Amino acid sequence: MEWQEVVIRLFKNKISLIGLILIIFFGVIAIGAPWIAPPSDPSEPYMVPRAGWGFEPQPPSSEHIFGTAEGQYDIFYGIIWGTRTAFRIGFIIVGISSFIGILVGTLAGYYGGWFDEVVMRITDIFMAIPFLIAAIVMTTILGQGLRNVMIALITFGWMNSARLMRSQVLSIKEEEFVIAADALGAGDFRIIFKHVILNTIFPLVIEASMRMGSMVITASTLSFLGIGAPEGYADWGQMISFARNWILGGEGNAIKYWFTVVIPGGAITLFCLSWNLIGDAFRDILDPKLQ
Amino acid sequence: MSKEKLIDVNDLATYFHTEEGTVKAVDGVSFEIYPGETLGIVGESGCGKSVTSLSIMRLIESPPGKIENGEILFNGKDLTKLNQKQMRKIRGNDISMIFQEPMTSLNPVYTVGDQIMEAILIHKDVSKKEARQEAIDMLTKVGIPLPEQRVDEYPHQLSGGMRQRVMIAMSLSCDPQLLIADEPTTALDVTIQAQILELMNSLKRQFGMAIMMITHDLGVIAEVSDRVAVMYAGKVVEYADVKDLYGDPKHPYTWGLMYSIPHIEKDLERLEAIPGNVPNPLNFPEGCKFNTRCQFATDKCRVDEPELEEVEEGHYSACWHVDKLEEQKAKQGRG
Amino acid sequence: MISYIVRRLLILPIILIGVTLLVFSMIMMLGPYERLSTYIKDPAELKNVDVDVLVTKLGLNDPWYEQYGRWISGVARGDMGWSESAGSTVTQAFLSRFPATAELGLLALLPVVVGGVILGVFASVHHNDFWDHVSRVLAIIGWSVPTFVFGLIMLMIFYGTLGWFPPSRLDSWALDIVNSAGFINYTNFFIIDGLLNANFAIVGNAIRHLVAPVITISILWWAFIMRITRSSMLEILRRDYIRTARAKGVKENVVVYKHAVRNALIPVVTVAGRMVLGLLGGLVITETIFNIKGLGQFMAQAAQQLDYPAVLGGTLYFGFLLILINLCVDVSYAIIDPRIRLE
Ligand SMILES: Nc1ncnc2c1ncn2[C@@H]1O[C@H](COP(=O)(O)OP(=O)(O)OP(=O)(O)O)[C@@H](O)[C@H]1O
Ligand code: SF4
Numbered sequence: 001m002e003w004q005e006v007v008i009r010l011f012k013n014k015i016s017l018i019g020l021i022l023i024i025f026f027g028v029i030a031i032g033a034p035w036i037a038p039p040s041d042p043s044e045p046y047m048v049p050r051a052g053w054g055f056e057p058q059p060p061s062s063e064h065i066f067g068t069a070e071g072q073y074d075i076f077y078g079i080i081w082g083t084r085t086a087f088r089i090g091f092i093i094v095g096i097s098s099f100i101g102i103l104v105g106t107l108a109g110y111y112g113g114w115f116d117e118v119v120m121r122i123t124d125i126f127m128a129i130p131f132l133i134a135a136i137v138m139t140t141i142l143g144q145g146l147r148n149v150m151i152a153l154i155t156f157g158w159m160n161s162a163r164l165m166r167s168q169v170l171s172i173k174e175e176e177f178v179i180a181a182d183a184l185g186a187g188d189f190r191i192i193f194k195h196v197i198l199n200t201i202f203p204l205v206i207e208a209s210m211r212m213g214s215m216v217i218t219a220s221t222l223s224f225l226g227i228g229a230p231e232g233y234a235d236w237g238q239m240i241s242f243a244r245n246w247i248l249g250g251e252g253n254a255i256k257y258w259f260t261v262v263i264p265g266g267a268i269t270l271f272c273l274s275w276n277l278i279g280d281a282f283r284d285i286l287d288p289k290l291q
Numbered sequence: 292m293s294k295e296k297l298i299d300v301n302d303l304a305t306y307f308h309t310e311e312g313t314v315k316a317v318d319g320v321s322f323e324i325y326p327g328e329t330l331g332i333v334g335e336s337g338c339g340k341s342v343t344s345l346s347i348m349r350l351i352e353s354p355p356g357k358i359e360n361g362e363i364l365f366n367g368k369d370l371t372k373l374n375q376k377q378m379r380k381i382r383g384n385d386i387s388m389i390f391q392e393p394m395t396s397l398n399p400v401y402t403v404g405d406q407i408m409e410a411i412l413i414h415k416d417v418s419k420k421e422a423r424q425e426a427i428d429m430l431t432k433v434g435i436p437l438p439e440q441r442v443d444e445y446p447h448q449l450s451g452g453m454r455q456r457v458m459i460a461m462s463l464s465c466d467p468q469l470l471i472a473d474e475p476t477t478a479l480d481v482t483i484q485a486q487i488l489e490l491m492n493s494l495k496r497q498f499g500m501a502i503m504m505i506t507h508d509l510g511v512i513a514e515v516s517d518r519v520a521v522m523y524a525g526k527v528v529e530y531a532d533v534k535d536l537y538g539d540p541k542h543p544y545t546w547g548l549m550y551s552i553p554h555i556e557k558d559l560e561r562l563e564a565i566p567g568n569v570p571n572p573l574n575f576p577e578g579c580k581f582n583t584r585c586q587f588a589t590d591k592c593r594v595d596e597p598e599l600e601e602v603e604e605g606h607y608s609a610c611w612h613v614d615k616l617e618e619q620k621a622k623q624g625r626g
Numbered sequence: 627m628i629s630y631i632v633r634r635l636l637i638l639p640i641i642l643i644g645v646t647l648l649v650f651s652m653i654m655m656l657g658p659y660e661r662l663s664t665y666i667k668d669p670a671e672l673k674n675v676d677v678d679v680l681v682t683k684l685g686l687n688d689p690w691y692e693q694y695g696r697w698i699s700g701v702a703r704g705d706m707g708w709s710e711s712a713g714s715t716v717t718q719a720f721l722s723r724f725p726a727t728a729e730l731g732l733l734a735l736l737p738v739v740v741g742g743v744i745l746g747v748f749a750s751v752h753h754n755d756f757w758d759h760v761s762r763v764l765a766i767i768g769w770s771v772p773t774f775v776f777g778l779i780m781l782m783i784f785y786g787t788l789g790w791f792p793p794s795r796l797d798s799w800a801l802d803i804v805n806s807a808g809f810i811n812y813t814n815f816f817i818i819d820g821l822l823n824a825n826f827a828i829v830g831n832a833i834r835h836l837v838a839p840v841i842t843i844s845i846l847w848w849a850f851i852m853r854i855t856r857s858s859m860l861e862i863l864r865r866d867y868i869r870t871a872r873a874k875g876v877k878e879n880v881v882v883y884k885h886a887v888r889n890a891l892i893p894v895v896t897v898a899g900r901m902v903l904g905l906l907g908g909l910v911i912t913e914t915i916f917n918i919k920g921l922g923q924f925m926a927q928a929a930q931q932l933d934y935p936a937v938l939g940g941t942l943y944f945g946f947l948l949i950l951i952n953l954c955v956d957v958s959y960a961i962i963d964p965r966i967r968l969e
């Protein structure tokens with residue numbers, strides 16, 4: 001299928017259209033953050049402003065439309081600027097780890113032999129540790145902070161695209177046009193790039209799109225566990241970690257502090273949902289067998 | 292032949308309603324098969340042979356497929372009117388089927404014996420033990436060595452030829468009146484092909500069932516059939532006794548297949564017997580569907596579609612210009 | 627099958643050594659003083675000793691391969707250092723918390739696999755109709771809700787509001803019974819121990835405490851297994867042997883459940899390994915939220931308190947556990963697929 005056709009179908013497919021609209025919506029929020037929620041200290045826009053020093057979260061009001069979290073952090077501000085954080089985390093992690101994966105997978109698949117064997121065993125080893133556990137230990141060792149979270153997630157996040165890429169390269173390597181290009185004497189590098197990468201791009205895009213969601217979830221999980229973003233940083237997981245002491249509500253009203261969980265939780269869910277919707281629709285379009 | 296018809300297909304039409312449009316895979320096919328007779332169905336890839344046979348079995352995937360028109364009388368009963376429950380009593384029992392791909396037609400996770408026994412247990416009132424014995428007997432009949440041992444093996448432990456024998460054993464296990472064989476030898480290599488055809492011929496004598504033999508190999512048809520239907524683009528274009536058809540084809544398509552190439556035992560798919568391509572089933576030409584490739588085509592052919600007509604006794608052809616073909620044959624015959 | 631398993635067992639040492647190297651290289655990212663705690667068995671060793679002397683004694687400034695040799699021989703004996711956050715050696719902490727995690731994990735696995743497969747088959751049979759779309763959208767949503775958000779909402783509704791499913795492993799009265807002399811802790815799986823002691827109140831209480839965490843940890847993998855089963859089924863239902871079965875006159879539900887499902891499970895089992903990987907990660911969050919004293923909560927606490935030996939040792943144990951589980955997956959793979967079994 002030509003890529004133009006894929007794009008057209010992506011726009012026609014209702015499911016992916018919902019996904020696209022959601023992503024554009026989040027994109028607008030991320031870009032417009034300085035206008036939607038102007039920072040009080042423009043040099044540190046990612047620090048969520050506090051509306052006081054009280055401990056108890058305050059429900060939504062005209063001043064704080066999403067309410068405030070424990071420590072009077074403004075939830076609205078955290079959500080808006082957290083959108084930027086989510087995009088940044090997602091793009092950096094998925095971009096770099098996909099790049100590593102593509103490189104590793106291509107080389108392993110293309111050169112084959114003992115090189116391939118060694119690379120795949122290394123991949124197995126990285127996959128032998130549960131992802132979240134690996135992310136936790138790596139972040140602990142590097143020290144708290146979003147930058148270290150990203151390093152950890154990249155270190156343990158490249159294997160899927162490497163495997164995918166390798167299998168794609170292996171199947172395409174046998175196909176005629178690659179052999180033909182080989183015979184014409186095109187350099188290795190050109191063969192790899194022109195034919196192989198162009199022909200394997202779609203499965204990788206699906207994988208990357210799905211990973212976008214799961215990486216943002218993992219990063220926010222680390223923040224929630226208290227080893228990711230520092231306190232007060234505009235990060236959705238970090239916002240939710242404020243809610244942990246207030247889950248059981250109070251004064252006979254168990255869901256009194258619902259907004260501390262549901263609002264930031266809803267933001268993460270919708271964000272991941274949008275990427276997953278696109279990934280899923282993409283897969284359907286590219287795999288007509290399953291329609 | 293004065294015998295009762297075993298199966299009588301009249302004006303069958305099966306369409307697939309896909310996103311791209313309606314595929315008229317079978318569009319007005321008629322033929323009949325008498326008990327104990329072999330009807331050969333021949334045609335290029337995509338002309339609707341498999342869809343015809345799956346329509347008879349009522350195994351067309353629906354949606355997108357649907358039998359739009361026509362009747363399929365089996366012992367006088369119209370199969371298109373039966374519900375799935377009634378159909379299941381016929382499948383594997385009165386009519387059974389073997390397929391082109393022996394490598395993939397058996398379930399890899401069950402033993403050969405289990406799969407043959409399954410058919411027996413569905414249609415016959417026997418115990419498991421008896422069914423197993425019958426399965427072993429069937430394996431013996433289709434010439435599988437060491438049947439007691441093979442019965443407990445899995446398909447992947449058998450060769451392609453052996454698997455096709457298992458398929459045949461399975462399809463004959465309930466003593467069907469009609470066996471539909473959809474290109475049973477295409478996927479096998481030549482020596483095995485000959486063995487399987489020979490086996491089918493001898494089993495036919497033994498079991499006395501009728502066979503509907505689908506193939507695109509004219510050689511196979513010549514070897515096993517009594518009568519032949521030639522299909523093109525979802526239609527039967529010529530229909531005759533095998534001798535008549537080979538000796539004196541009455542349709543330009545059949546003639547092209549047989550005389551434009553040096554040997555008739557050629558595979559139609561691989562050799563471009565006739566210049567031009569099979570028309571796209573989404574967009575068949577007006578009039579005679581063969582007109583895009585026919586050297587005799589006239590304006591009439593591009594407007595009106597010819598129907599199957601009896602041109603000699605028992606010899607049917609769907610062509611406006613059988614006479615032109617006769618002229619051409621006469622010229623070449625002298626030359 | 628024997629040769630297949632032997633082959634799997636042969637790569638096992640390579641993976642094991644690889645995992646230890648990976649964990650060791652993370653240890654080496656720490657400075658010698660921080661690394662010290664991963665080598666001691668008791669904090670008493672640190673008392674009245676000059677730290678520099680200890681660093682030299684333990685050879686923490688030696689070339690890495692010498693250190694690796696010493697470290698790995700310790701690991702082989704189960705020495706992974708002292709866990710400050712647990713107040714015991716890492717190995718002891720790990721062993722004492724294992725039952726809680728195993729109980730939760732095993733209980734989650736069953737509904738995930740059975741439920742996911744059933745739903746996936748259901749969706750594939752209803753391919754492209756209303757129920758297929760509904761289950762698909764639900765799966766994508768299930769896949770998008772972070773476990774910790776789901777868990778917190780579960781707590782808020784089912785404990786806070788309704789009071790049905792409390793956190794932790796047992797109510798305090800039940801805990802008292804379990805810790806009393808009359809109750810024998812055979813396995814430390816409270817459900818099993820309750821049954822063995824014929825104390826059904828304990829069993830009931832343990833189950834009540836497990837409902838919410840099991841649902842929380844399952845939801846994601848339900849969606850996952852369902853989607854894999856569905857696409858695998860759709861693929862299988864198009865195979866020639868399915869047509870063969872129909873041509874024999876086999877009933878449609880026998881075609882689906884006997885002929886298709888068993889084949890469709892083969893790819894499902896292959897991804898089960900990946901699921902277990904995620905399930906183990908999910909334990910960290912679920913145990914933390916529901917206050918279950920298992921390995922996951924141990925890891926999270928250790929990380930928060932910068933208890934290096936505990937996180938590193940824990941990672942190593944999780945790696946071993948996963949390798950073991952994958953071996954089980956490989957075996958069940960061989961059981962389903964005769965092509966592998968008879969190789
Ligand atoms: N499920 C389906 N959906 C859409 N079109 C179909 C479907 N099944 C068959 N067709 C179309 O019906 C036409 C006839 O197919 P059929 O399988 O009967 O050909 P055939 O004569 O058996 O060819 P072959 O020799 O390759 O087996 C083809 O054009 C095919 O594309
Ligand atoms: S009807 Fe016309 S086009 Fe068709 S076969 Fe006859 S001569 Fe050719």
Ligand SMILES: [Mg+2]
Nearest residue numbers: 340341342473
């Ligand atoms: Mg066919």
